[in-house]
Every structure is written in C-alpha cells, then in structure tokens.
Amino acid sequence: VLDAWYIAAHSHQLKRKPLPVTIHGTPLVLFRDDEGSAGCLLDRCPHRNVPLSIGKVVEGQLRCGYHGWRFDRGGRCTHVPALVGVSDKRSRCAAAYPVIEQQGFIWVYMRPGAEPEQGPYTFPITEGEPGYLVVRRTVQTAGSLHMVAENALDVPHTAFLHGGLFRTEEARGEIETEVRRWHDRVECEYIGEARPSGIVGRLLSPSGGVVVHHDRFFLPSVVQVEYSIGTENHVLVTAFGTPVDAYETQLHAVVAIRTRFPGWLIRPFIQPLALWIFHQDRTVLRLQTEAALKYGSAHMASTDVDLLGPHIMKLMRRAERGDLGPVRTEPRIKRGRMLV
Numbered sequence: 001v002l003d004a005w006y007i008a009a010h011s012h013q014l015k016r017k018p019l020p021v022t023i024h025g026t027p028l029v030l031f032r033d034d035e036g037s038a039g040c041l042l043d044r045c046p047h048r049n050v051p052l053s054i055g056k057v058v059e060g061q062l063r064c065g066y067h068g069w070r071f072d073r074g075g076r077c078t079h080v081p082a083l084v085g086v087s088d089k090r091s092r093c094a095a096a097y098p099v100i101e102q103q104g105f106i107w108v109y110m111r112p113g114a115e116p117e118q119g120p121y122t123f124p125i126t127e128g129e130p131g132y133l134v135v136r137r138t139v140q141t142a143g144s145l146h147m148v149a150e151n152a153l154d155v156p157h158t159a160f161l162h163g164g165l166f167r168t169e170e171a172r173g174e175i176e177t178e179v180r181r182w183h184d185r186v187e188c189e190y191i192g193e194a195r196p197s198g199i200v201g202r203l204l205s206p207s208g209g210v211v212v213h214h215d216r217f218f219l220p221s222v223v224q225v226e227y228s229i230g231t232e233n234h235v236l237v238t239a240f241g242t243p244v245d246a247y248e249t250q251l252h253a254v255v256a257i258r259t260r261f262p263g264w265l266i267r268p269f270i271q272p273l274a275l276w277i278f279h280q281d282r283t284v285l286r287l288q289t290e291a292a293l294k295y296g297s298a299h300m301a302s303t304d305v306d307l308l309g310p311h312i313m314k315l316m317r318r319a320e321r322g323d324l325g326p327v328r329t330e331p332r333i334k335r336g337r338m339l340v
C-alpha cells in the first residue's frame, strides 16, 4: 500500500550525512535541512540517475555527488553549478515524499507529492511512561510483510519453534478464542490460558495468575501482542512493519513491560531472550521465503487455529485495492477453541 506512512529510520540515525533507505522496493534518501527538518527524496538524481545519497548536504540542501545539482526538501532543483541562467525547472525536480518525525521515528508517506489526510501511527506506550521499562529494537528479516506479521501473531508455533520459551509441546488445555475484525484491523483474544509455563512466563510472573492475551494487527502494518498476567504484569509489544521490498521486511518494535521487578533487573534478561526468539523466527521466515521462490508460489493450507494470518491477508488485499469496505464501529466476531 503506497498511500500510507511507514517508518524509514530512527531519528537518531539521521545526522549530517544523507541516509539511503528502501521502502516497498523504492530507493529513497533522507536528509536534514539547516533547521534540522527531515526531507525525503527519491534516491535518483533527475540529471543522470546517480543515487543522491552519495552526495552531501550543503546549506541545508542535498547536493548530488556527480555534477553538484542541489535539491531542497520539496525536491526543487535550486542550483545547477555550471549553468548560466535559471536552475529551477519542473523537469529538474526530484520526487519528494512527505515526512513526519514523531516519537523518535522518521515516517515517510509513500506517495510523492501527496498531502496525507492522516498522520502516522502513534505507539501507545513509549519511554517515560511511569512504571514501564520501554525498549526499542529494529530488526530485519526475509519474508513479506504478511509472512512476518502472521509469524509475530501466531500462537501454535511458539510450542515448537520456540519450544520451552513460552509454551511447551504438550498442550495443557483447551482455551477459547475470539477474533474480532473491523474494516482496518483485526484482533484475537485468547480466553482462559494459564500463565505460559516456559521461561518467559516464569520470568514475568513467578506466581502464576490468569493471563489476558490479545494479538492485534492494524493496517497498514502494525502488529501488537499484549499480555496482562495478574494485576501487576503487563507486556505490550507493538511493532511497525516496513516492507523493504516483497521479500524483506523491517520490524520496528517498541516493547513496554511492567512487572513487580524494577526495569534494570529484567532488562538484561529480556534483550538476549528476545534476540534468541527472533533468531528462530528469522530462520523459518528465510526458509519460507526461499521455498515460495523455489516453487514459484506459496502453498497455504490453513486451519481454524491459523487465527489471524488469513484475516491479515484479507485486510492487506483490500488496502491494496484502496477499498476497505464500510467503516465498522462494531467488529465482526468469530469464536473458536484451541489447544495450548
């Protein structure tokens, strides 16, 4: 979906040097003007196609590394060094994308020259929220946006691929599931699950307790996993997926954790665990992507416990067509059961 905001980089990544990024297969370049405002242009000089990212920022404008043409944040060609006469002509403009910097991320709207009606997604909990440890991590993996979103929100694989970390291979009980779908998002609530018996569950809530667990997907590409265990433990993982291209996805995760333990105590455990889990997921996502390429298409036999993947696909298809259907204030609900 091109009519949407995507995270292109963390604010701190963009300093003096132009920063090349790729979103939806489109090469882009980010830079800051004299005031520090971020701009985003197609990473292709309109003169001879050289990537503008090999250039430099001069007087707040991006200067091409080949003949020195300069462009402002709006893509206007402000200077052609050897030229006697006017530099600024329409044909010499670089395509400029809307940019917003928000919550420490640089967001780019993927339609050049557009005037978006809405701002980017807002993360619900960020640094400074009382009682929470907040950690940000950006990771990149093989896999389409759909594959990566499904993986992040899929419960049954956790007992196998991540065996012992969250859940164990032997299912312990039947729980209820409720999938709620709106025109632009879908969520699943898992009702009646005991505290996961794996390391992660024990770490977060040694005393057990009832688990309230929601997995969510919002268009264009937000995945969210929320656990509340007992009254004092709350884990909210919100990740924004930026498609690098059809086979590669970046996930910008903001992890917010509240437990009865202080943040400094759990931080050293969370990081390596999260990276280990991600390493396992990345391995299957790469294999899945390679298989889809090898066989020419993806074969997808789903069952009732592939709870969110098919809905996410439906939402993405509709968004691509630019038609989400009627606005739903009340979700469509589907109840089911599963063994965990």
Ligand code: FES
Pocket: 045, 046, 047, 048, 049, 050, 064, 065, 066, 067, 068, 069
């Ligand atoms: S290619 Fe950029 S100025 Fe010539």
Ligand SMILES: [Fe+2]
Pocket: 151, 152, 157, 158, 161, 162, 277, 281
């Ligand atoms: Fe996983």
